[in-house]
Amino acid sequence: MDNQEEVSAFLKSRRARITPEQAGLPVYGQRRVPGLRRGEVAVLAGMSVEYYTRMERGSLAGASDSVLDALAQALRLNDTERDHLYAPAPGPGAAGPKKATVRPGVLRIVEGLHDQPAYVRNNRMDILAANPLARALHCKLFETGAEPVNTCRFVFLDPRATRLYPDWERVAREGVGVLRVEAAKNPYDRELSNLIGELSTRSDAFRTMWGAHGVHVFTEGTKRFLHPAVGEMELVHESLNLLGDEGLALTVYSADPGTPAADALKLLASWAATRQQDPADPQPRPER
Template sequence: MRSNEHRSELGAFLKARRMELTPDMVGLPGADRRRRVPGLRREEVAQLASISTDYYTRLEQGRRLASEPVLDAIARVLRLDDDEREYLSELSGRDSARPRRRSGQKVRPLLGRLLDSLHDIPAVVIGRRMDVIAWNPMASALITDFGRLPERNRNYVRLVFTDPGVRALYPEWENVARTCVAQLRMEAARDPKDPRLIDLIGELSLRDEDFRRWWGSHRVAVRSMGTKVIRHPVVGDLTLDWDTLSCVTDPDQQLVTWTAERGSPSHEQLRILASWAAEAAH
């Protein structure tokens, strides 16, 4: 059974998505347009999902959970994407049998060996709460010297919002930060009672208005792959592709790498950065 936190978040998430839709968007062109609030009404969502309004209302109020077919119907009505559907699955308890561990994480041996072998590629291992639990010298050269930070501060989201040096790396900082918040909310669905996660969300909500607003939007995302522009103080602007490799023996750990197409200016800049990092180490 899901916790009260899961039920409350499920209701808030459904409401947030419902408020972004209009009758025209879901095929209700004849609906009354004189509305006191934006978005679809609860009864409209219920009608489109072929469930009773009372059933949907109780679901959104956090007073009950829904079956898989009902959630699938609601996801279709609310036009949820794949990441949002996975988030809905987490909140509804479909994967609730997997135990939640809150003890300190140590990098898995396989990921550690892969990390050590990537001499010219920046790479980190991201754990629960998006903590950075391991890194190679190239990651320190590209992002920040993780070794100088207290362990509790080695969190990627925290660095993006609170470290001026890390923040300055991203010319498109808002896009990067929004994605971080969406990924962190996915983490919260997996273990909403994690004390360190609760502390992190509370700290960032107090310190940063943008974080507080974006957290309240209930957007979610899964770490997968993408492209980032990084404005590095030593080698200049780089356009890097990032990708993730999940650990089968510990799904809460992922190896994240930053690479550039061979022969591109960014690839050459990474080689220069590798030489600079080696000289700095000596």
């Protein structure tokens, strides 16, 4: 995956989404390109057209922080997009990330969260470890039998994903955005490239979202689930990068006490315990 091509396509996509009116620029004559022209971005960023053109061709070598700041402001980049632009690319021949394993201490933390779904994922969105409540929450993912379970592969290739996630499009776009960030950081990660290639080939939706060049980093937020056993619930999630374990992150879901979501989590825990006792009984029996 060529980083210069990635930078070029990213800058073009950000330029195309801003209209002259939004940028406070006058509009003259017929426009043949969506969004801003290169010269207009150069004016907004305070640089020459030639210099911006070179940057948009993928060459950011030698660009100072102040130049990148001006460009980010001109293109109205959010914090995640700024980090994506500023991230230095490894040179050709750089090794991809090492195969990540979850440390025993981290596994004990995950397993110790009895009333909160928790799992550890890598930079490719593979779930490497999950506690029983997380497996119950994502029961359809773990029914695929794949090892490891990959959330992006499930979202785009399994029709059950649209039922599990009422906000499927937002979930899908965020997943694509995470892969886009990782592809820029690790362009020589063969497994990541293979995953992106597989999804691009098999999913029209993924291919369209990938072409939009959106980027995303999971930190905190909310996600809605329509679970087959307990119905709809909206949970808060926190994602924490594991220091010392590059590419690994811990995600924990929770609900405010006394809310319907908290009641749903208790019911989910009860259902998960029942399934552990009788794994041959796959049918959920909601009590509400």
